Amino acid sequence: MPSNNDSLNKQEIFQDGFWFNNAIFAQLLGMCPLLGVTTTAENGFWMGLATLAVLLCSNLIVSLVRGFIPDEVRIPAYIVIIASLVTVVELAMNAWMHDMYLILGLFIPLIVVNCAILGRAEAFASKNNVVDSVVDALGMGLGFTFALLLLGGVRELLGQGELFGFDVFGASYPDVLLFILPPGAFIALGFILAGVNLVNMKLQAKKDAVIIVEKQAGSESV
């Protein structure tokens, strides 16, 4: 991890959070909300946004107070901060998004124990400046939202033949109930992870190819 005051490349931080170090795809963190609420694309999307909101605020605040909190008590301090933020989000959703609050129910308070959030506070926000921490939270949070949306979409499409509540495959589609049930979440996630690895492999191969070409060019000029 780079030291305090060097400003990191914002684009790299974002890409890292959104894709290469994605909480779900790369780190397999936050499985509980992932498997619990992703029965439809809409549920996954809102759960992702709620998590993003908490992550954004917690990274911001932890980064702001990082100089004042003694090392010995940083974890309890971070947890109190995160738990307070989650409660604020929960109250706000209850007040202004009552229907979605009823659907997501128990999973909102569980954002507190989403290790992806404490993980970012500990691994990034406590060591980096405010702007970088916010960029990191945006990358990580949007990456998390994207993962939940994707899995929710796949499960809704295969399980009910719908996407965001709209009929896609028509009435004759035989709903594959398995994908709505918990095992379907694991199976769908497995295939998505395989797809992500394939994409990463190709990206890596392209990078390697560039390096090889540069090396050749270098050796020829010598």
Place this chain on the structure above:
Amino acid sequence: MSFDKAQQKIALTLFVVGLVSATLLALVDKWTAGPIAEAQRQALHQSLLQVLPEHANDPLQDMFLFPMSKQESLKVFPAKDKKGDVVAYAWQQVAPDGYSGTIKVLMGVRVSGEVAAIRVVFHKETPGLGDGIVKNTAWLNSFIDKTLSNAKWLVKKDGGDFDQFTGATITPRAVVKAVHQGLIFYKNNQVDMLKRVYAEALNKDKEGDKP
């Protein structure tokens, strides 16, 4: 016993973090209390409109508590016509035996004992399977005008009149049972309920007379 500087700093840090968090939560709680109550009222109001037949009063306003036992009482929402006569009641019936926990059904019952309509207002059933009790309008409508005597209050699998869903029998079974119990409850208590309504109306009149 004395504390060194580092320990004092630790204690102070935790104290400040706790204090700021508690203050923030207290403020947000105060700030959202109104909107939350309003959202819940709105949600209930919407459901009441769906389960009660046409009425001229505000069932939320006219809500009365019907004593069930020494400790418990049931919130009953009466629907009245223009003359002020009760045409139907609505109350929440709880089905404790859903597939994953309690299901709360808001049921509207006409004074004559027929189901006006039902809506599920709370459940944790499996999305795509058990949640047909919310989405499946045809199934919900199959309860309309059913009475204790004109229907068999079981799902078809158990030899009754109400459909189960593919892949989900337990959920509709629990709802059918709860609504059935609600009708039995109404049959046994309809006279007392009516008394309650008149008593409430008299109370209100008295209050109205006061300057």
